[in-house]
């Protein structure tokens with residue numbers, strides 16, 4: 001590259017940084033909860049790239065918190081232990097042995113993300129909801145089915161989170177809660193992220209998943225909804241537009257906004273730098289769910 005080309009490249013970089021400035025200012029010091037789901041955790045390189053972007057958000061002054069999943073990895077290990085994974089309405093039926101497997105796998109995933117954050121130059125602390133009694137749950141009751149050790153979040157104590165963030169650490173949370181019997185309970189990671197973001201009154205809650213966002217028809221890529229308000233989101237659920245894993249996700253989006261989270265986003269975590277595209281561009285990417293329509 002000659003000198004003129006080098007100057008041109010530097011100019012372009014400087015322009016990108018300058019354009020990002022209003023967004024950096026807007027989210028400075030804000031809690032941003034990123035739910036990193038198993039479906040978007042395809043390979044280590046992709047995970048490292050997502051974690052580097054979260055590290056960047058931290059280094060420019062935001063307060064990110066990661067809540068991770070690992071459903072696919074848990075299923076793999078449950079199969080290796082000789083059992084067939086069982087789900088009921090999207091929730092894993094979790095007997096004692098499955099809980100043990102889930103806890104081990106989630107710990108492994110958690111610590112891998114913590115190490116990736118270290119590699120990106122940011123100190124992270126791995127936690128489960130049991131630490132400092134952060135997440136208390138009740139046993140999830142479903143008519144006609146005993147789900148075993150599946151928890152429904154009862155309360156989130158943010159004391160430890162706030163202390164860690166104050167001391168510049170990034171919390172990385174695995175979806176395990178403490179039951180009334182002081183046993184570990186398996187919580188859906190979307191529910192966990194929603195509860196944590198609500199308890200912190202987060203500015204943003206971002207779900208990184210394996211689809212570009214919410215579609216009217218997932219088979220037709222031209223039907224991506226880039227923005228919807230609460231009324232629309234409720235209508236989508238009532239009319240059965242969303243199904244599969246998107247249904248509980250959208251329910252969580254609605255609940256988070258009702259409980260005070262300012263903006264919720266559903267993004268394709270498989271797209272490199274999707275977080276940065278969402279944070280630092282006016283239009284953003286994926287689907288934004290807002291309390292009221294912008295226009």
Ligand SMILES: Nc1ncnc2c1ncn2[C@@H]1O[C@H](COP(=O)(O)OP(=O)(O)O)[C@@H](O)[C@H]1O
Nearest residue numbers: 037039209211213214215241242243244245246
């Ligand atoms: N209308 C819709 N728009 C987008 N995704 C949908 C829709 N209906 C069903 N889905 C499904 O929801 C899935 C995302 O949920 P899920 O697999 O639970 O993600 P994660 O593991 O990241 O939590 C998508 O891969 C898609 O197949």
Ligand SMILES: CC(=O)N[C@@H](CCC(=O)OP(=O)(O)O)C(=O)O
Nearest residue numbers: 037038069070071091092187189
């Ligand atoms: C109760 C329940 O279903 N818990 C989930 C927790 C992990 C999770 O939700 O991971 P993803 O976000 O990758 O799906 C499970 O055992 O799979």
